[in-house]
Amino acid sequence: MTNSINEVLDTNVIFVTGSNTTESHPVIGAKIRQAVQRGAKLIVAEPRKIDLAKDAEVFIQIKPGTNVALFNGMMHVILEEGLHNKDFIAERTENFEALEKMLKAYTPERAAEICEVDAEDIRRAARLYAQADKASIFYCMGITQHTNGVNNVMSISNLAMLCGQIGRESTGVNPLRGQNNVQGACDMGALPNVYPGYQPVNKPEITEKFEKAWGTGLSEKPGLTVSEIMNAAGHGDIKFLYIMGENPMVSDPDTTHVKHALEHTEFLVVQDIFMTETAQFAHVVLPAAAFAEKDGTFSNTERRVQRVRKAVEPVGHAKPDWKILMELMNHLGYQKMYRHPEEIMEEIASVTPSYGGITYERIDEKGIQWPCPTPDHPGTKFLHKGSFARGKGQFMSLEHKPSAEEVDPDYPLLLTTGRILYHYHTRTMTGKVDGLNRIAPESFIEIHPHTAAGLKIQNGEYVRVSSRRGSIVTKVKVVDTIEKKVVFMPFHYAIGAANMLTNTALDPTCKTPELKVCAVVVEKLSQTELDSLRSYAAAGFIG
Template sequence: MAANPSTGTATVSFTLNGAPVTAQANETILQAAQRHGVEIPHLCYSDRLRADGNCRACVVEIDGERTLAPSCCRYPSEGMSVASKSPRAATAQKLVLELLQSDTPEGLSLTPHNELSHWCEKLQVSGRRFPARQQPEPDRSHPAITVSLDACIQCGRCLRACREEQANDVIGFYHRGSRARIIFDMDDPMGQSSCVGCGECVQVCPTGALMPAGDVGRQTIDRQVDSVCPYCGVGCQLTYHVKDNRIQFVEGRDGPANHGRLCVKGRYGFDYVNHRQRLLTPLIRKADAPKRPEMDMDYDNPLRDFREASWEEALQYAADGLKKVLDSRGPAGLAGFGSAKGSNEEAYLFQKLIRTGLHTNNVDHCTRLCHASSVAALLQMVGSGAVTNPVADVDKCEVIVLIGSNPTSNHPVAASFFKNAARAGKTLIVMDPRKTDIARHAHHFLQFHPDTDVAMLNAIMHAVIELDLVDKAFIEQRTEGYEALKQHLQEYTPERMAPICGIPAETLYEVARIYASSKGSMIFWGMGVSQHVHGTDNVRCLIDLALISGQVGREGCGLHPLRGQNNVQGASDVGLMPMVYPDYQRVDNQDARHRFEALWNTTLDPDPGLTVVEIMHAILDGEIAGMYIMGENPAMSDPNLNHARQALASLEHLVVQDIFMTETAHYADVILPASAFPEKTGTFTNTDRNVQMGRQAIDPPGQARQDLEIILAMAERLNLNWDYNGPQDVFNEMRRAMPSIAGITWERLKKESSVTYPCRKEGDPGQPVIFQERFLRADGKAALVPAHYSHADELPDDAYPCILITGRQLEHWHTGAMTRRASVLNNLEPQPVAMLHPEHLQQIGVQSGQAIILRSRRGEITTRVRSDSGVTPGQVFLPFCYYEAAANLLTNEALDPDGKIPEFKFCAVQVEPA
């Protein structure tokens, strides 16, 4: 072997079809040939999957060897002579293609990019000498995928994609020889199997044996548009395939967060944009249509209380109403909710409009309802509210701790990387009161009692200290407050905390040893940690644990709060919060305020504003009378919905900008029809701090307008002298306002699609791992902050003996405004359902599928029930996306004192048969 002078990697020199070529280290003959522009037919091979070598379409002749070799899994050696086009190799390749083609019936309409047809054309294989095998009728039992085994060539790509890439273990081979065929689970119809609809098998299938339902993938398309996923914070890159201004199907792209993978929402949740309930014209509330606090929205006729208006009338009416409140009550009488679903540019301009046009800091968005406590703790202790390391670092770590998160439902693509890492030998430790699917991949599963996070985590830290596994050098050089923390932890012994948290002391010691002694340990957490009145303390414990173990500031370790919405990180970064300007610069910091006053040419409010739930209280207290809500749905997402809906109904003037007649729009005075995700261009920041370009694929319907255009029109009517010609102009101003992204240009994003911040100078590669040398606090050191164990605001009692836990489910997202209008997703999970343990169901005399009543001190709902042994008896898990059984009618609006986040994850309820 010789060293490659440009890369330093080893290379192999050999001849291919008589020409000298080189192969890089660990490069197969097929890969080397592709790099040198030599085509070799292949079908079972995909550059995204492990090579299998079972189709034999890629065989080559190697000088001196008796048999032909599959080039996809054969590595060249120095001096080897390889022929891919010799008579012997070409004859074998053609014969393989002819045999495979014989198994597909004549006239079968295959995908336009059908690889079998492609190679048959390339090698001039035509005609059929061999009889086709009899195959079953198509299986159309799954709402998302059609199975046509008459087109299956048994290449095994779908099996490897399902088992090895997505780690879902649904697809297998059944029988042997000529009887062999693909099956799902125990030879179930696909729609009745455990398939999660990720569509990875569809994307890798080379013939169309697996296709999107309705065979949409068989159609020709007008164009392809590269963009990103509109759902969770993982930030998967994808490609829209468009025909006649409609998205026909979606495929994954090789982005840094997904490497081609998608989940069921990203792949099939796109047709909501064409739903019949899209808002097409501006609307103004009829004079005789009063607002009612109770939710009596007519979902069949949602526009009954509104009349159509021109854009000019609606915009002027919206602005005049806000100015009227401003004149009568001053800036404190106004507030705005922005959106984490929109672009960075939209979020930036919206918070700027509220601060400069309405002169108030009463502006917030849904980060208040998901990770506000995480941001509060991270800012306090390490100086930044963002993740320290990307999800991809699981490849470099030894231990993965996942706490308070259900990634297989909430972040399915990230979950696939966790599962891959566990199968590769990494130690996965899962901690959660509810046993979800990811637990079956865990080496240690800690099903602790709800509300006892601090007790359990303090006990683990106590064990780290007692086992002498603290990183003394790291603590001394890079932290402060260790002695106070050590003193605080003395009473939190594993033996004393075990009966409180429900985890044996031996397990707590073992987890402490595994985490603290590894070369690299990463902690991931979700809203099961953050959505508590002690959410900030929960996160403080996680940060303390990482710091005393020295598990921060390197590749393969660190802290990662998994973001719930596609741009919740970006919306927070650009200042869509009441206490900070862009880049988390405090509004009550005089220097920061002066900088933004100079940039925006205005005078700014020096006091932090109110948060989401505080704004609702302020409305009912008569302090706030006007609101502008863009893309948020607090009438579904806020806790104690009766309280929130009463507040919305009490407003003198409410402007709603959205794509559907949401529950919140029901209370509006004026509604401005906006653009859906695929209808706009802008930047979005994922959970890994990757700033990515989302590109417009289709045009908005009817008179709906771009969100950015609407914000600019409102700014004009609020007497703001803005001059932007599109999202690029806004992004350029953001770079001046935000040092963290100053080095990221619009042109670079168009070219690279993804750049990680901090990126402070043009040309910098970005910084995936932060805190390598110092933390972002004034002295460069992290603060160790003790957290005291405390209880939830509302504990179970005789009247309300059960614990309600809310969350998301795989098929639906947030309040369901988008996913419940996506046909495939709603067909998969069309009805609200609560999860109860089978013993609990038996105790109350209810069977799976029957209805129950859930009642809290704030409201009640009726929903069907499903047996779930993952929850313990006395717990109830309820998704919050169904308006028919809105979980937040039950939840508690009590707030964490630091993050001001509501306690969604714990409240006391009654359960009884309906």
């Protein structure tokens, strides 16, 4: 996030898109609701009528995968009506003329046709955002998990810069991270092309710096992304795969493809706190300690580095992740020893400029937001004050591109996926809680009443859902919160798994798969299939 969570309370306009915030990030969703109660206006642009839509001044129910067209349509209105921030554009940005030229073609009527919405709603949203004194954008994986995910994010940045809604308190572009400490993992270099602090591996001076710090030779060649690793493993090119705290057999697209990849990996190690669906394929499972069983730090979505303290001893043979990794590297011949995570944090500060001033002592009672380059630096509440990291912000001229899969006669519905309040990610933890399982026990698909009637399907009935990659059986929920051509499934469940259906097509830049859009067909089950299903349910295999 460019800004801090509590800053939303003083925002005049909040724009939520690609995020079911109250269910996926309930703390921040509650803050947004508090801001609305204090007078803030809310814009929501989502394929589903999410709970926050009830509080919205403008709700735009867009077709999945059409965000760039929506943002371009809003910017067209802002320019046409002279609502853009001319001073901010002149002083802090470049390439504005090219953007302005490209946007001429994106009238609200054209954008509305692409997004399958009302052009007047695009105008209302544009005016509301542009005329706000302070406006914030919040988005999540409904923006990023597309073949044009990078363009979606850049288009959001275009909109914020066009209106000068960045670099000030209670404004900004605020991505909500999908898992606990995923921000910290990225900060620490758990990406294929950077060292800690997003320092590029292909810069000789950076490589030399880390070689000196770690006393060993390092490659300047960027590695593979998760999606590329799975593809390579499927072809037998990955001989050894080490998976930590991740469950790709449920979370990754095209489960059949993932299963094939794991089965064709010569040596698979999984390090986790439970025996997950992925761990079932492992040659070795390393039991890891849970959050309450170890000391360390987490970095949350607002860049705040906070202490975590051990409350109980690890169960059985489980060990903290840092200790497992240290013992492994010692066995492999690298003899660096740490006695406590605080020593690791000291090393982090020595090689990572944005963490340079963060110590256990300083975050003993309250976390610090990076960048915090020196021991006397207070941390950074919001980013880009006065200037951007690259100097001037660059406008990007980005055209709408359709999703990798569109509907056709064989697959007439668009499936989009997401989360629900009662389960977390692949249910590795929440799936073991009886109370949560009573509320949300099984996979389901949301279908519009008109679509369900046409298929002669009733609420609560089981159906077959198929894509070009696979087929599953799941339960129907007939709802009026989605459009007739769109269906929705949560991805949490291993049985009736949404990701049996989703598409492995990748964004060409960041290699993120298109988990949020694929074409499917929904079919009524035969009586024989229903009888078999009841038999499986009675035996405890489903439900």
